[in-house]
Amino acid sequence: MLIKTRTDIPASEITPEPVYRARRDFMRGAMSAAALGLGAIAAPPLFAAPAHVARGEGRGPDWLRAQIAAADENTRALGETLTPFEHVTSYNNFYEFGQGKTDPADKADALTTDPWSVEIAGEVAKPGVYPLEDVLKGMDLEERVYRLRCVEAWSMVIPWIGFPLAALLQRVEPTSKAKYVAFETLVRPAEMPAQRSRFSTIDWPYREGLRLDEAMHPLTLMAVGLYGKTLPNQNGAPLRLVVPWKYGFKSIKSIVKIVLTEREPKTTWNMMQPREYGFYANVNPEVDHPRWSQASERRLPSGLFRPNIIPTRLFNGYAEEVAHLYKGMDLTRYY
Amino acid sequence: MVTLVSIPVLWRRWLVFLVGVVPLLWITYRTVTHQLGADPAQTIVLFLGEWALYFLFASLAVTPIRRLVRWRHVHFRWLQTHRRMLGLFCLFYVLLHITAYLVFILGLDFARFGQQLVERPYILVTMPAVVLLIALGVTSTQGMMRRLGKRWLTLHKSIYLVALLAWVHVFMQVRSSYVDAVLYGVIILLLLAPRVIWWWRKH
Structure with missing residues (x-):
């Protein structure tokens, strides 16, 4: 060599x-x-x-930074080495800003995240357009160290700051008809260059979804910060989902809309390649992507001559907490 | 007027050689100076693969440019002299691309490599192309040209198949944007179209 x-x-x-x-x-x-x-x-x-x-104190409004600074620390420590801040914030998949891993960090600066509001609609007693400040009002933020496993077979360990999605959903009171939660990312071609591209096969907005019991699970987090700071734009500012037992693409960024539905919602990657990306997208070393194995992952940063290859764990190592959600389901069929 | 033609052939060869090693020097420099981010392995493998493709395009472009482009008194027949080196650089970057994949991504775990071959068809489809490219590299010398006679040309026409397989390799990895795959496809079509037309006229 x-x-x-x-x-x-x-x-x-x-x-x-x-x-x-x-x-x-x-x-x-x-x-x-x-x-x-x-x-x-x-x-x-x-x-x-x-x-x-x-x-890295982060951008965003003062009230949000103060709330993040007051977050409970490490409510879920992992005992695994954190992926350094500079890698977490410079190696991203955020297709609104381009295909390359560095496109989001290079181009997301232009995104305006304040003011921001989230529309909550569908099967809820209290639908409405909520300013971000109202969404966060009275929410106790906590720091959670989670593994993030990308479907592309790399992974990171990230200290998020956020609140359980369940706390937000309870506030808007889902009706008895609500079975799923659908999410949408911002569409703003003026600030998101890839939304202007003719070659993109993504039908914007980026969409994701969870079953209601997944959404209500205590591990499911709405993040507003990482490493003790507000989320950088490339990581999905100002508000994103983090579902640690699912592949990274489920953890939708820069959320502007949450709809509770009776039917399973459409999700972006599933719409593009239904054979490759399912609605559930649970991390599972036994169920390979049609084009590559999911049995192992490269934990980043991965050294050149000593690639940091580790075995991938069922539900990304959170089986104890979440396996019961899928009892009796054929995980090779509902991938 | 001073054109590239008026530069002695040996100098021109050195020039092509320098152009050929610059990408390698560039990626080495970026690696050594820690500029490749969280996943240098992926970046290096992609970079080397792209440059293999560029040299493939360059070597395939020689004949059409030589035969079709003429501007006043400027002709491009002299390009022919450099086609071999362009082709060899394609082989060079292909071999580096594979080595980087084996060392940096798989950690020289050959059991995993076997597994990946089966699981990732886009790697499997390149195998015939790699074997062919090596064969073309080995038979690229003057001596081999003489020894193989007419068969040499037949063998070296398999570069067209290599180009198509390289394109399939790129196309099969598309996740959400077809920009690169479409661009490379158009380039390959433009490079192969004149050959098809010439073949058509001859028969």
């Missing part, structure tokens, strides 16, 4: 969880100090936050 350089991420670049927590504690301390008007005294240069933490 001609390429002889090891490009593993040096251990020094990965933020160990305790350090990351300490940084968060520091940030929180600084924030409350600032609130008391003591900012200048409490943050002498000696204790200045590391550059990439300071950089």
Whole structure:
């Protein structure tokens, strides 16, 4: 081989969880100090936050950043190495901004996420168009470290900040007819370049859906932040779904519409390639994608000469919590 | 007027050679300087595959350009001299593409490679193309041309099949956008169309 350089991420670049927590504690301390008007005294240069933490306070409204800073920490720790912030935010599939993994990080800056509102409709007692502020009002945010397994056979470990979807659904009171939840991503060609492309086979908006019991499951999260900051646009700001036991494409980004339905809703990848992408899309090493195996995954960052290949686990390692949802179902048929 | 033709042939060869190694130097530089992001393996494999395709296009473009393009007194017959090197660079990047896949993606786990061949038909379809390309590379010398005589041309016409298989390889991996697959398909069609027409006229 001609390429002889090891490009593993040096251990020094990965933020160990305790350090990351300490940084968060520091940030929180600084924030409350600032609130008391003591900012200048409490943050002498000696204790200045590391550059990439300071950089990443995130955009978005002040109220949201304050709420994120107050989130409960690590309510679900995993004991697995976190994928570094820079990779989580620079390696994304967000087809509204292009096909390439770096397109979202390169192009999503233009997206306006404030003001933002979410329409909740269908089989609910309290339908309406809710400003994001109302959606989050009174929600206790918590940090959850989840595995994210992409259908393309790579995976990451990400500390999200959000609230259980169940808390939002309970507020709008689903009727007895509600059996499914359908989600839609924003359509705004002016800010989402791939929505202007003639070659795209995606019929916008991007659509996803869950069965109501999946949506109500305590693991199902509506995320507004990651790594202690507001979501970067490329990660689905300002509000996205995270369903850790399903392939990543189920975790729809930049949500503007939630509809409770009686029938199974249409979902984007299933509409394009029904043989390759099912409605359920549960992570399952036994059920291969027609064009590749799902038995293993490359956990990112993956070193060049030591590819970080690990076996994929049923329901992405969350079988204990979610397997009962699929009792008696043929998972090779309902993939 | 100074044109490429007036440059001595040996210099021109070096020029083509330099153009051929620049992509490799570029990706090596980006790798060493950690500029490839979270999944460098994927980026490297894709990059090498794309350049294999570009050199395939370049070598296939020589004959149509040589025969069809003439502008005042400028002709392109001299391109013929460089076709072999363009073809060999195609083979070079194909071999690097495969090696990078085996080393960086599969971690040299050959059992997994066997499994992937079965599970990923888009890899399987390239196997005949790779065997053919190697055969073309091995028989690309003057000596082999002489030894094979008429059969040499017949053998080397299999590059058309290689091009079609390369396109199938790209097409089968399309997930949601056909931009690349359509673009490459059009290029291959444009490169093969004159051959079909010439063949038609002859028969």
